[in-house]
Amino acid sequence: MSLARTAQWLLLDIPAAPEAGSRLQHGFAGAVRHALFADTELHGLREQGPQVIELASHARLADCVHDQPEDWPGLLLQTSVSAAALLEHLRRMLTVTFGLHHKGLLSYYNPWTASYFFDARDASELSRWLGPIDRLYWYGGTWADRAMGSLGWQQMVNPRRAVSDLAIEDNLSQHQQDKLQVCLLERHAWSWCRATGHDYGVIWCCLEEGLEQGFTEHAVLDGWLRLRLQYPSATLQLVLSGGTQQERLDSLRQHWRNDPT
Structure with missing residues (x-):
């Protein structure tokens, strides 16, 4: 079974591909979706921001994501928690701090960024950032991979280490930076x-x-x-x-x- 067909959610990176948002609106208007930026500091940009889309009841959309992944950039998620619990965690990941006085938006939903940020080297760190997400998939690679035409499906499995929950505006480690x-x-x-x-x-x-x-x-x-x-x-x-x-x-x-x- 394809990765797209086993995932329950698509976190669509509309900021990187506005045309994907248009395809979603015109071809899958009935899909259950949630604006990732809603109820955050970026609430005003919620319609132009990433969308969390339910795939379980939309096999045709899952097929499109599988067959034309570059047209639907973002992350595919597997999880057993409710939509509310998933959204709470995904929104908590958006704003991060680094150094002593710096705060920023983490575009982890972008497949190119994801190829660097989600790193299995530190199992505890990965467990905290994935939180309730069991598996994470995306199509892409690094920018070097893109330059060499070496792209494909990437997969990250939650190690499930016993760790504390991700904090609000959590601090990026030096390795992540x-x-x-x-x-x-x-x-x-x-x-x-x-x-x-x-x-x-x-x-x-x-x-x-x-x-x-x-x-x-x-x-x-x-x-x-x-x-x-x-x-x-x-x-x-x-x-x-x-x-x-x-x-x-x-x-x-x-x-x-x-x-x-």
Whole structure:
């Protein structure tokens, strides 16, 4: 039996694919659904936000999700709890804190984000974040997988460790923050790959090289990528002059213009 047909719920990522919301409205208007953002800080965006859709009584929708998963991006959920209990947990996952003073929206319902965030390395951590969800499925992979055309069904099983319930505005672990940072960097490399026509591996190597040089500011990192692609064989100086990242990049650009070897 297909993954889509064994799942009771589809958490549809409408923000990433508004056309999926239109298909849902016109083709499956009778489907029981709940706005994920309802009764949260994002209540005003509930109609444009993710939708939690009951699949159990809509075999045709489940078939569509199985046959054209890229047209229905999101997460498939298996659980034995009520809709109210599931929604409470899913909404609790939306707002997270990290560091000492930072709070943000966690788009875990996006299949690309899910491919980084849901990590089985820490069974206790995974148990807390999955909570009442027994199994989680999605079609996709990492941004690197996407660049290489290596996508497929992903599955995460709840280890069911004895852990405390997820807190309101729970704190992301350093490991989770690191994984999400990789997600952002690989997405940026994928965007550059598409925009320039260069191989993903080339862009990723250039990006890593720039980070090693301390070019972490967004605009400076992009400037570095343009410069490195212009001088792919140029040798890096051991020490770059300048007090800021932009000044160090400018000095390197001048050096390579004068001596690109």
